Amino acid sequence: MTIWEMLAVFAAGIGAGSINTVVGSGTLITFPVLLATGLPPVTATVSNALGLIPGSISGAIGYRKELTGQRRRILRLAVASVIGGIAGAALLLALPPTAFETIVPILVGLALVLVILQPRITKAVQRRRERNGSHADPDGGPLLFTGLLLASVYGGYFTAAQGIIYVALMGMLLTDTMQRINATKNVLAAIVNTVAATFFLFAAEFDWTAVALIAVGSAIGGQLGAKVGRRLPPAALRALIVAVGTVAIAQLLLR
Numbered sequence: 001m002t003i004w005e006m007l008a009v010f011a012a013g014i015g016a017g018s019i020n021t022v023v024g025s026g027t028l029i030t031f032p033v034l035l036a037t038g039l040p041p042v043t044a045t046v047s048n049a050l051g052l053i054p055g056s057i058s059g060a061i062g063y064r065k066e067l068t069g070q071r072r073r074i075l076r077l078a079v080a081s082v083i084g085g086i087a088g089a090a091l092l093l094a095l096p097p098t099a100f101e102t103i104v105p106i107l108v109g110l111a112l113v114l115v116i117l118q119p120r121i122t123k124a125v126q127r128r129r130e131r132n133g134s135h136a137d138p139d140g141g142p143l144l145f146t147g148l149l150l151a152s153v154y155g156g157y158f159t160a161a162q163g164i165i166y167v168a169l170m171g172m173l174l175t176d177t178m179q180r181i182n183a184t185k186n187v188l189a190a191i192v193n194t195v196a197a198t199f200f201l202f203a204a205e206f207d208w209t210a211v212a213l214i215a216v217g218s219a220i221g222g223q224l225g226a227k228v229g230r231r232l233p234p235a236a237l238r239a240l241i242v243a244v245g246t247v248a249i250a251q252l253l254l255r
Helices: 003-022 025-037 041-051 053-062 072-094 105-132 141-157 162-173 178-203 208-230 234-254
Strands: none
Touching: 003 025, 003 041, 003 053, 003 178, 003 234, 041 053, 041 072, 041 178, 041 208, 041 234, 053 178, 053 208, 072 141, 072 178, 105 162, 141 162, 141 178, 162 178
């Protein structure tokens, strides 16, 4: 890499770390930059996954206050993240590059619809529970576990908009605030990135320079994103998710 390419990758890492912490889809910043430096698509994907680990951990630490009282929930959902992350990483190396990318825009679009409708869906579910005299599972039940398992398979494969899908699923099936859901999302994303990257270390090619630059940049961005994201009211956070997701869909369709 030239010095200018290195600076571009570092800056992309900061941007990706910030956006991943607040919303998700940071890969849509780093991935095109890595391709522009001449890295092959699979090598760029693997290098990106490795480099974003510090950013995911940094973002989770930045949201540590909102994680209070969520240990049991996270431990349960982490199982889905680990299994899905390994499966997604294996699929990246086994399937042709276009296999999953053809359905990525559809998945992101569906997630955005769910994020927009989440308040209404949540109220409807709560009214139904009140009529039936039932109570919500604090961990989301089997439906959330299965949904996050599938989302983690996708996350281990490509990671773009993974956080948006997580927030959409948890927003519907958990009775909790958007900020606490976002905090959980950051932890689960960190788990998927770490598991997938560990798999890649032994089974795929990557570029250490790109990994190091994104790692440092994303760690800085994770802290910046946490400071901004924790101050956003639920409506603003939801609007930001929809905005970033819309850009993500456009970029995926035009790429």
